[in-house]
Amino acid sequence: MENISLLLGAGFSKPANYPLASEINLKFRDLSLAEFFIHTSESAHLTDTQNPNWIITQEKHYFVVDFIQFYCSVILSDQKDFHYETFFDYYMQLMKREPNENEKFFFEEFKRNRNYNWDHHQLLFQFNRTFQQLVADYITVEWPKSISYLTPYSTRFPHKNYLELLEYLGEEHKVHIHTLNHDLLMEKYFHFESIAGKTSDGFDDFASPYYGQISNKDITQRIRLKRFINRYDAIFNLYKLHGSVDNYIFNTNNKVYEMIKWEYGLLERGIVKEITTHLGEHLYFDGYVDVVPEFLSGTTEKIKHYERKVYYSKIFERFKNNLITSNYLIVIGYGFGDSKINKFLSDCFINNDNQTMIVINKTRPDSVLIDKKT
Known part of the structure; x- marks a missing residue:
């Protein structure tokens, strides 16, 4: 044949x-704490119910939302549209280099406000694991x-x-x-x-x-x-x-x-x-x-x-x-x-x-x- x-x-x-990428972009840009959960096993999913692991994993939840908002408001300066794949490229590169002044300020403020002592490599490593699982949930109709x-x-x-x-x-x-x-x-x-x-x-x-x-x-x-x-x-x-x-x-x-x-x-x-x-x-x-x-x-x-x-x-x-x-x-x-x-x-x-x-x-x-x- x-x-x-x-x-x-x-x-x-x-x-x-x-969903097209443009639709997923909007969902991530407007992501709130109530829309996803991170389990103690590090599995993460979209949800519309109360998160039973909130007390244990709340810092990880806050970082997901705060980091996306930082990227949109500071890195993109609210002048460019959020694109989840371009964002992925950005934070994967950030994992391999030292943060600039704006990025360093964000990480230090997050650790101080949340009383969390992970460095930016650890924070981004965990963030990536959550982010990829949420991408999978968005595209699994x-x-x-x-x-x-x-x-x-x-x-x-x-x-x-x-x-x-x-x-x-x-x-x-x-x-x-x-x-x-x-x-x-x-x-x-x-x-x-x-x-x-x-x-x-x-x-x-x-x-x-x-x-x-x-x-x-x-x-x-x-x-x-x-x-x-x-x-x-x-x-x-x-x-x-x-x-x-x-x-x-x-x-x-x-x-x-x-x-x-x-x-x-x-x-x-x-x-x-x-x-x-x-x-x-x-x-x-x-x-x-x-x-x-x-x-x-x-x-x-x-x-x-x-x-x-x-x-x-x-x-x-x-x-x-x-x-x-x-x-x-x-x-x-x-x-x-x-x-x-x-x-x-x-x-x-x-x-x-x-x-x-x-x-x-x-x-x-x-x-x-x-x-x-x-």
Whole structure:
């Protein structure tokens, strides 16, 4: 079968009522203490109920709100709009350098007013853990459940034409769907009757040594978890280039790191790895799984991680090979703003006159890559 590739950007998810970056920016800019909680385990989530850990974690809550307000009022000087990915770049750089006078004053005032003795590196490290989890919550509109969506699609269904296109392409092609989004919209669509059973996302639970626990009312049961094996042998193949809100890294003694999939309803504690000792005994090893999901943020910071050995380097190698071997590339909702992605497109696809790129967007993106293909 011939290969055909798709590249999905943030604009793809908007018709399904998934938030654009501009909407997330406003939510962070106006974030209040009552809208989120930080657990003693360092997990953090949006909430509309009273925080049971407030007394223990209140300083961390205050820092989240105060630091965002400092950035908006002092660093941006209220003259530029807040953008959460640009903000991510800013504070990640601040973690690596000494603060300037304004930043130093903010940190000292915060520590004095809150009677908190962490230095700015510790404060920002904890802030990043909370911030990333809140980003994940904002973009997780729904968690795909194991139900079958039947066809034909309703005329009001937001991606009716897209799913019909996938069906058509899948009749004679191996379809490679590359997305820059962290959300779980494509995972939901993989449950549709016309696509289900013909999909792969590089993860598999067959012979996986990883297990977690799911609680259903009064019953807790252990289930096998998927881990990334870099296998794409289906008709419809999904590549999440910037990671995903359900990707987590299992750390085995700081020696082996593997990407695993978080399942709907999975308990935060109790994730284990089955190991075999030198005596042939089978044991459950309680490794470390961070509470922060594994996805990339920032306009420039994320590019620095494209070569990471755990997951990303493998997924981008697939991306490049798929571009080279595909006669057609369909781009939906991508504004051509990622310099590294654009370089992959240029090196592996754009410069080949025998390949065709189709761009679907509400407005024409301003990019020389489009000009070369039109």
